[in-house]
Amino acid sequence: MAMVMRSAFLPQLPPWGRKAMFALVLAAICFAFAFPVLWLILTSLRPESGVYYVHRGTEFTFGNFAEVLREDRIVEAFLNSALIATLATVFSLLVTVSSGYMLSRFTGPASRLWFGTIYVFRCVPYISWVLPLYFVNQSWGIYDTYVGLLLPHVAVHICFFSWLMKGFFDGIDPSMEYAAMIDGCTRWGAFIRVAVPSALPAISALAVLCWLFTWNEFLFALILTGNRVPMITVVMAQFVTEMGLRWNLMAATAVMALAPAFLIALFGQKYVIRGLRI
Amino acid sequence: MFGEQQRFVLLLIAPAALLLLLFQVVPIFIGANASFRNWALYDPKKTWVGFDHYAAVLSDPAFLYVVLPNTFLFMALSVAGALLAGLALALLLNRPFRGQKLVQTILLVPLMVAPVVAAIMVRWIFNDQFGIVNVVLEAVGLEGQPWLVQRWSAFGIILLTDIWLWTPWFTLLLLAGLQSLPKEPFEAAAIDGTTTWRVFRFLTLPMLRPVIVVCVVIRAIDAFRTFDIVWTLTGGGPGRATELFSLYAYVHAFLNLDLGRGSAAAIVGGLIILVIGVALFRLVDRIAKA
Incomplete structure (x- = not known):
């Protein structure tokens, strides 16, 4: 561990040495x-002939990106992933904000039962319910459709996000809501007009996280979609096994899939950090 | 039937509970049902076979001697590795310095990279012919390795990818924990001239323990179900040497087209992690109360 080693020999060094x-x-x-x-970005900028010697050579090109964007399937997959991620974020927040609020503001058997349920289902491995979900989706006629992918994505966020939202609401003093109710606000009014606006920073943090999680998700898309709704993670995973030799195109696709992560790291940092600090 | 307050409480959780019921509880029961039946994907006879699939899974040498040990080893090493690296980084970064913002930005990137993309990057870096790792090794006169087709190097690379992905998460949470610790005990220790190691061992670590335990529990449960990076890096190979529990269930259901067997495996794994999860929850509870 770095800390131990540092403390063992650093005191002997002069300040500039430290x-x-x-x-x-x-x-x-x-x-x-x-x-x-x-390294991935560098690879994505090399022409096909230079991709095997990324460390040498000085030719760079944006041709890989242009070529990838000419593939309809990849463009479609990007659009699908963006659409599903956006919709999943909206719906997940709609259901988890109220569920987290309930966990935070009410105690008693109902609250304890709901918390227990959430914890248990948070532990269940995805494969244990996504695998049979393949059949559920087929028998409901929503296999390989937007709805069939969207709703499980919303469902998977319920447990973790309710838990996070509970933590956020715990940090907000409920006395404002009581005051609003004394002034004649209904419970719903106190929740929607008082509690939700004061939790807005937390909600926006959660929105950023939710969008990223859905954009990055793989197993659901792999099992619940076929050819009609290609998602970018699945298309890339197929790409790497089927066209394993065209690394310049592979890298260009992956770099585009990384773009949201970069944008968020640069501009949405504070939201992510707020959201991840449990 | 209900008072006004109960109605409000129930309505708050109703949409979430309904979705959870439809898309998690119902599938789990259907999966449980399928695990007791002869349910081949190409010919679902759906005849009752009792515990046959469970017996097949639990007596499958691949499951007992490869998949389960792999899964637990992966879980232990990936959590331990990311925790140690994350803790070391958090301690290192827990001071003001120039460029803090930049370091934070760089650390955030792995957190937001899709596991599939991370696996693709690592696959390219460790490519046996053109990967930079082998290029460098050969440049210094060593022999390049076919990293992803040897059991232990493949397993190590999967581990490394997972640790790369998750160390920043530990760092972020532990750093937040460190910054919220009270200052007084550390000032007292500084006045007493306590060594850095003793401060860490007897002050920082015990006070940080609740945060560490929560992080470890969340990560351990998630590490158990790892799928994306293994699937993209090795597909469980060479042979089945790096197969983890989720892959085993997936392969049986969708490649061997035996949904009954796959469901049985998924349920066995689900039960294992549930027992671990409840035990860990008790532990957290005890530590939180102590």
Whole structure:
């Protein structure tokens, strides 16, 4: 562990030495975390002939991106993933904000039972219910449709997000809601007009997370969709096994799939951090 | 029938409960039903076969001697690795320095990368002919390895990918935990001239324990069901050497087209993790109360 080693020999170094060590360690860490992504971006910019010698050569091109975007299936998959992620975010928030509010504001058997249910279903491995969901979806006629993919995505977020929302509401003083109710607000009014607006920062954090989770999800899309609703993660996984030799195109597709993550890391950082701090 | 308050409470959770019922509870029961029947995908006779599928899963040497050990080993090592790396990073970053924002941004990226994309990157880096790892190894005179077709190197690479993906999550949460610790005990220790190691061992670690335990529980449960990175990196191969529990169920249901057997495997795994999950919850509860 870095901390132990540092404390063992760093005190003997002069202050500038410590600073240099610290900077060096930090640089190494950043490199380790950034390298795979940088390497992927570099690969995506190399022409087909240069892709096997990414470390050499100086030709760069955006041709790979253009070629990938000419593939209808990939474009369709990107659009599908964006659409499902957006819809799943809206619906997940609609159902989990109220469920988290209930967990936070009410105690008693109903609340305890709901919390227990959520915890248990949070533990159930995805495969244990997505595998039979394949049949449920087929018998309901929603296999390989938007609805058939969207609703399980909303369902999977219920447990974790209710839990997170409970934590957020726990941090908000309920006295404003009581005051509103004394002034003649109904319970619904207190919830929608007072509690929800004050939880808005948390809700936006959750929205960012939810969008990313859905965009990145793979197993659901693999099992619940066929050819009619291609999703980008599934298309890429097929790509890597079927067209395993065309790494320049593979890399270009992957870089485009990473774009939302980059944008969020740059501009939505505070939301992600807020959302992840349980 | 209900008072005004009960009605409000029930309505608040009704949509969530309904979705949970339709898309998790119902499928689980249907899966349980299928696990007792002869339910081949190409010819679903659906005749009752009792515990045959369970017996087949539990006596399958591949499940007992490869899949289960792999799953538990993966769970233990990936959680331990990400926790240790995340803790070390959190301790390192827990001070003001220039460029903090940049480091934070870089650390956030793995958190948001799709596991499938991460697996594709790693596959390319460790490609046996053109991957940069082998290129570098050969440049310094070592022999390149076919990383993904040897059992333990493939397993190690899957682990490494998972740790790369999850270390930043631990770092972020532990850093938040560190920053919320009270200052006074540390000031007292500094006045007493306590060594850094003792401060860590007897102050930081015990005070951080609740956060660590919660992180470990959440990650352990998620690590058990890992699918994406294994599927994209090795597909469970070479042979079935890196198959994890989720892959085993998937392969039986959708590649061997035996939904009964796949469901039985999924339920066995679900029960295992449920027992672990409840035990871990008790542990968290006890630590939170202590």
